[in-house]
Amino acid sequence: MTIMRLVILDNYDLASEWAAKYICNRIIQFKPGQDKYFTLGLPTGLPRNHPESYHSYMWNNFFKHIDIDPNNAHILDGNAADLQAECDAFEKKIKEAGGIDLFVGGIGPDGHIAFNEPGSSLVSRTRLKTLAMDTILANAKYFDGDLSKVPTMALTVGVGTVMDAREVMILITGAHKAFALYKAIEEGVNHMWTVSAFQQHPQTIFVCDEDATLELRVKTVKYFKGLMHVHNKLVEPLHSMKEGN
Amino acid sequence: MRGGQGTAGARVLRFTNCRILRGGALLREDLWVRGGRVLDPEKLFFEERRVADELRDCGGCILAPGFIDVQINGGFGVDFSQAADDVGSGVDLVAQRILAHGVTAFCPTLVTSPPEVYQKVLPQIPVKPGGPHGAGVLGVHLEGPFISREKRGAHPEDHLRSFEARAFQDVLATYGPLDNVCMVTLAPELSRSPEVIRALTARGIRVSLGHSVADLRAAEEAVQSGATFITHLFNAMLPFHHRDPGIVGLLTSDRLPPGHHIFYGMISDGIHTNPAALRIAHRAHPQGLVLVTDAVPALGLGNGRHTLGQQEVEVDGLTAYVAGTRTLCGSISPMDVCVRHFLQASGCNLESALEAASLHPAQLLGLEKHKGTLDFGADAVILYKSHPTPVSWPALDARGVRVPHWRPHPSPWLRHRLCGAG
Numbered sequence: 126m127t128i129m130r131l132v133i134l135d136n137y138d139l140a141s142e143w144a145a146k147y148i149c150n151r152i153i154q155f156k157p158g159q160d161k162y163f164t165l166g167l168p169t170g171l172p173r174n175h176p177e178s179y180h181s182y183m184w185n186n187f188f189k190h191i192d193i194d195p196n197n198a199h200i201l202d203g204n205a206a207d208l209q210a211e212c213d214a215f216e217k218k219i220k221e222a223g224g225i226d227l228f229v230g231g232i233g234p235d236g237h238i239a240f241n242e243p244g245s246s247l248v249s250r251t252r253l254k255t256l257a258m259d260t261i262l263a264n265a266k267y268f269d270g271d272l273s274k275v276p277t278m279a280l281t282v283g284v285g286t287v288m289d290a291r292e293v294m295i296l297i298t299g300a301h302k303a304f305a306l307y308k309a310i311e312e313g314v315n316h317m318w319t320v321s322a323f324q325q326h327p328q329t330i331f332v333c334d335e336d337a338t339l340e341l342r343v344k345t346v347k348y349f350k351g352l353m354h355v356h357n358k359l360v361e362p363l364h365s366m367k368e369g370n
Numbered sequence: 371m372r373g374g375q376g377t378a379g380a381r382v383l384r385f386t387n388c389r390i391l392r393g394g395a396l397l398r399e400d401l402w403v404r405g406g407r408v409l410d411p412e413k414l415f416f417e418e419r420r421v422a423d424e425l426r427d428c429g430g431c432i433l434a435p436g437f438i439d440v441q442i443n444g445g446f447g448v449d450f451s452q453a454a455d456d457v458g459s460g461v462d463l464v465a466q467r468i469l470a471h472g473v474t475a476f477c478p479t480l481v482t483s484p485p486e487v488y489q490k491v492l493p494q495i496p497v498k499p500g501g502p503h504g505a506g507v508l509g510v511h512l513e514g515p516f517i518s519r520e521k522r523g524a525h526p527e528d529h530l531r532s533f534e535a536r537a538f539q540d541v542l543a544t545y546g547p548l549d550n551v552c553m554v555t556l557a558p559e560l561s562r563s564p565e566v567i568r569a570l571t572a573r574g575i576r577v578s579l580g581h582s583v584a585d586l587r588a589a590e591e592a593v594q595s596g597a598t599f600i601t602h603l604f605n606a607m608l609p610f611h612h613r614d615p616g617i618v619g620l621l622t623s624d625r626l627p628p629g630h631h632i633f634y635g636m637i638s639d640g641i642h643t644n645p646a647a648l649r650i651a652h653r654a655h656p657q658g659l660v661l662v663t664d665a666v667p668a669l670g671l672g673n674g675r676h677t678l679g680q681q682e683v684e685v686d687g688l689t690a691y692v693a694g695t696r697t698l699c700g701s702i703s704p705m706d707v708c709v710r711h712f713l714q715a716s717g718c719n720l721e722s723a724l725e726a727a728s729l730h731p732a733q734l735l736g737l738e739k740h741k742g743t744l745d746f747g748a749d750a751v752i753l754y755k756s757h758p759t760p761v762s763w764p765a766l767d768a769r770g771v772r773v774p775h776w777r778p779h780p781s782p783w784l785r786h787r788l789c790g791a792g
Contacts, residue, residue, distance in 0.1 A: 184412040189400070195419035 129323075130330040131310065131349040132356045133338055137298045140334045144229075144296055146360040147330070151227055151292070153364040162197070164219070166228035166282070166290055179203075201251070201280040212251040212280060225290035232297055235259045236305040236318030240281035243317040249283030284322050293326050297333040306333060307340035380405040382414065384422035385752075391434045391724050392744050401433055403750040410746040428754070434724045435742050436474025436500075436751035437705045438731035440553065441511055441601065441635055441662035443479045445669035449677050450478045450495070450510075453487040457494035465504030467670060471704035472727075474751045475506040475741060477552055479664075482514030482525035483680065489546040496550050500751070508735060509552020512545060513601060516556040516566075517581035521606045524692050524699030525581065526680045534561040538569040551575055552735060555601040557582035558592035571596030576735060578635075579617055581606040586619040593626050599734055600634035602664055603651055605642055605698075621655040631655070633734040635662040638712040639703035641689055645715035652716045660734055661708050661727040666690050666700035 134140040148165075157163040167183075180200065188198060199218055205211035219225060235243050235257060242257040256264075261275045268274040287293060297306050308318040310331065315321050323329040338346050385401040392399070402409040402422065414420050444450045446467050448460035461478055468476065478495050480488065492510060500506030514522075515531040522530060533540035545551065553576040556563060567577045579592055580601025585608070589597075600607075600617055608616040615622075620632045638648055638661055652659055663669070668676040668685045675693060676683055682693035685702060692699045703711070705727060713723040732742025740749045 180416050181412060184415060188415060189411060192421075195415045195421065198415070200416075 128328060129310070129326075130352075130356060131345070132330060132332045132353070133346065133350055134332070134334055136334050140296065140298050140332050143360060144294065144332045146363050147294070147332070148227065148229065150360060150364050153366060153368075155226065162222060164222045164224065164226045166219075166225040166287070167230070203280055208253050208280065212253065215251045215282075216286065219286070219289075225287075227292045227294060228287050228290035229294045229296070230287070232295060232302060232305050232309065232320045233260055233263060234301050234305055236308050236320050238284060238287060238295070238320045238322075240279045241284050241319040243319070245284060245316060245319050247314070247316050247319065247322045248285040248288075250285050251280070251282050254279055254281050284319050288322060288326055292328045292330070293323055294330045294332065295320060295323065297331060297337045299334070300336040300339055302333075302337050303339040303341075306331070306337050311341060311345060381423040382409065382420065383424050383426065384411075385426050385428050385433060387430060388428035389430075389432050390744050391432070391721060391728075394721055394725065396432060396721055401744060401750075401752070406750055408744050408746055408748045408750050431754045432720070433744065434753045435728040435732075435744055435748070436505075436753055437472045437661075437709070437727040438508070438735075438742055439468070439473045439476040439663050439665075439705055439727075440508075440599075440660065440731050440734065441479050441513070442468070442473075442476050442665045442669075443481060443700055444667035445665050447667055447671055447676070449667040450491070451480045451483050451487060451680075452677065453483075453490040457491050461495055461507065462504055465498075465500070465507065468505050468705070472706045472709070472753050473505050474500050474753075475508050477508050477511040477735075479511040479513055482517065482522070482529045484529050485544050485546075488512070488544060492546055492548075492550055497552075508737070510550050511553040511555070511578075512551055513555040514581065515544065516541070516554075516560055516563075518557040518559065518583050520583050521557070521581045521608075523581060523606045524681060524683075524697060529680065532560055533563075533566050537562040537565045541566055541570070548573060548575060553578055553599065555580040555599075557584060558588050558597065559584040564591060564595040567592055567595040567597055579607075579620075582617060583608055584617055585614050586616055586623065589617045589620050590623055590625040593620060593623075593630075593632060598630070598633060599660070600632060602637050602642065602662065603634040604647055605637070618651075621651060621658065631658050633658045633660050633730060635660050635664075636712075637662060637664045637701050637703075638708045638715065639663075639688065639701040640711050640715070641703075642698060642701060648712070648715050649717070652718065656718070656722060658730070659726045660730045661705065661712055661723075662731075663703060663705050663708055664700045665702060665704070669702045669704065 132143060134143050152163050155163045183200065199215065201215055202211055230238055232238055237243065237260065240254045240256060240260065241249060242254060242260065245254070256277055256279055261272065261277065264275050265272055305318065305320070309320040310324065312318070312321065314324050381404065383403045388401065389396040390399050390401050400411070402411040402414065445464045448464050450457070450461065454460065465476070480491065495507060495510050497509055498507040514525050515529050516533055517525060517530060519527065519530055531540070531544060542548070554570055555578040556566070558579050559582060570577050576599055577597040578599035578601045579589055579597050600620060603618065607618070610616060610618040621634065626632060634651065636643060636648060636651065636659055666683060668683060668690055671685070673685050673687065676685065683690050683699050684693045688703060689698070690700055690702050691697060709723050709727050712726060713720060728742040729738060732738040739747065744752070
């Protein structure tokens, strides 16, 4: 089924919770097992000079809370000797894992997905990317507001890489993302707003809060809000691994 | 060789469903241990790509670093200041029994004694790591004999000494070799004390000020010479006076070497210090507060007469007096009771109370990299503070100790009054 869903929740917490439940259900419905891995893709923007910070972020916010085998966690290594080889190897790992089942990402205020900045090719693959000023400014808060410390380059999955995923989920919250969301779904596919590429993806879901919809047409918002009873069937009932499946 | 991450081959233990004391806060985090050291799980995950070998559910308990007691004169009938032939077994007994109070490392303390006693006893108390057998010995604390006559408290007058004649040579002549010594309490008003302090500090021995009539000026000079601790604040020193705060004034002195602050011991048994005084000290300088027991051999024994150094003491309830007088001579409250009392009396949070008995003494002794914390790389010496309903589980790997079930108790302060010099 080819579909674009726009799921609108009242606030950041509710949007986060809805997304989490959705992912949970998707994984369980997939019935993963010993030889059947569910491949979850997350944006990997590894700042080149700070190998610790992204690992710390992923550890503290995700890995330490789950029981994943460390060998199944793949993060691009910004300190690799040959960065292009590192990126190619990453693409290969995705292929070997059978492709990404679900890619989860957010967008920047400039409409980028992962670090695919405005002007990125819509068929790009994993590569080294120079960051746009907007992104550098947004990242400054992780470096005590010191712009000189913020990395200017990052390794990132490409738009093409994400388009290959079987399903894509984009999380968009906050008023500062509203214009990007408008460009992403109400205007055309455009490499200046790379997330718009997903209009051509067979299965995309955008999860956002009220504030993120501020630049959309009232008609669009009303239409998708009217579909919430259908959307909510995706998260209720919330399945559990303990059920006899 | 144990590196920061413990021996690579050893089993990895993961304590979960707990709150750990780290960085001054009780965090909802798992504690990972390998080879007796606290492990960084992030490094384990990304660099070694390993998970835990064993998971232990702590049932919501608090995990805290083991307590460190830097002033304890004996206990359970053992008197460290007695010149015995087998001091070692007495130290071992105390080390084993104080584990139940949560103390996992301590400084056996010798009170003012004649030189023969020091020279016989000191060589028998080497520094020793702790384990399930007992708390570790961090070094001996020598309290006296270079102290003030007027403020000797329970110390025997006959054996007081000065180092006026030959300064550090007098010190060596009295104690003998200082290899096993980690701290010396002295009175800074004694002539030539700055030299002596410098000589001791140069050997890595902590110098503490106590049993003294020094004014603030002399105390500050002592700190500038290298002293870093105050022995049982308020007790056995001049009372605080607003025009000469005396040793107590060190808590807020602006004449200390830059970047340094003073540590101060407090006996928070509800008897040696009025809770209001405890609060004043704590509020003035919370980072320096070190809880000590100053426990005497009567600790853990019942009411009646027992020996301390060259003197007899009388135990009555939670109070110990010099026999036949109303002079206090040390406490018989175990460390966990002191921590609990401090928590109640000061109104501070649990994190501060726990740090006062673990992190601060470790910092005083310069051991905070490995002791008194649950930071990565530290020795994994852990106390559990159990729920209202105690949960039991198998003994910890090597060094874990179970603190007896904590519950609020009415402070003895309500029932006893401070009598005599203290």
